[in-house]
Amino acid sequence: MSTNNDELITAFKAKGYRITKQRLIILNALRNTATHPTAEEIYNMVKPQIPNISLGTVYRTLGALEELGLLQKLVYGGSFSRYDGNVNAHYHAVCLDCGKVLDVDEPVLSNLEERFSSETGFTIVGHKLEFHGYCKDCCKRKN
Amino acid sequence: MSTNNDELITAFKAKGYRITKQRLIILNALRNTATHPTAEEIYNMVKPQIPNISLGTVYRTLGALEELGLLQKLVYGGSFSRYDGNVNAHYHAVCLDCGKVLDVDEPVLSNLEERFSSETGFTIVGHKLEFHGYCKDCCKRKN
DNA sequence: ATAGTAATAGTAATCATTACTATTAAGGAT
């Protein structure tokens, strides 16, 4: 329920971007769910509050929020991307059956990135770790 | 240069799939490159050997090879997937600038998967780790 | 309140991937 719009407002103003109802509502919707929704799911989540919002606006807003570091985009094997309002470093588990994405409550491996880099000349800015498997619901369904 | 077609032939016959020139050539092309090519890049790689091959055949073949565990599909932020003929567990580094994908010569974290799973009821079958950053060429270009 | 212009709604376009269909060619049987 952390409706911390100040952070968004500051970040947007710093870039000369305007503060709009659409941007505030989309970011707050994303921060108040744990489901890692798709663009279309977000579109349906905010429709009650902005009945005539356009799907294009959702995509454009998500792009801007990503650019400002206020969300992270999750791209897995499926045909569409998911969005995560939690930008703290954390890992995910993806269900190979239903596509659900869960947060993994494991400490972040902070020492990984230094090992690589030197001999390859590759400058690392971060890493992503994802687990693949089957969620509780899908395991049940198979029995 | 490990043109080990026996492995492919065995795997395909076990599923009742037929052995075709297209499938042999595509898998061998994939095994003799370190570039993690896209479907279209593979299409261009095999065209000299199969001048009238269809891009659809490349996609269908890659799908079959993936299903048989003879390649892994790499999906990152970009607009297209990449394919890796090396199915041994290993990690990748993705350049945020040019999209290049490099193999990471680091040991696989085998103990990770057991930690999670029990309390969540999530059955893990594997994990993926990718580093993000800037390759040598792109670092140079920025100076 | 007004002016200037970035953002939006609505819609069309893009493009990687998948589906369709007539034709070809594996590969088992004879």
Add this chain to the structure above:
DNA sequence: ATCCTTAATAGTAATGATTACTATTACTAT
């Protein structure tokens, strides 16, 4: 080796998530 069945291919059309376009709306500085 030839025939037969049918899976796989080539060529092409369709799909669908995402992006681009454009007239209109609404932030925000003055």
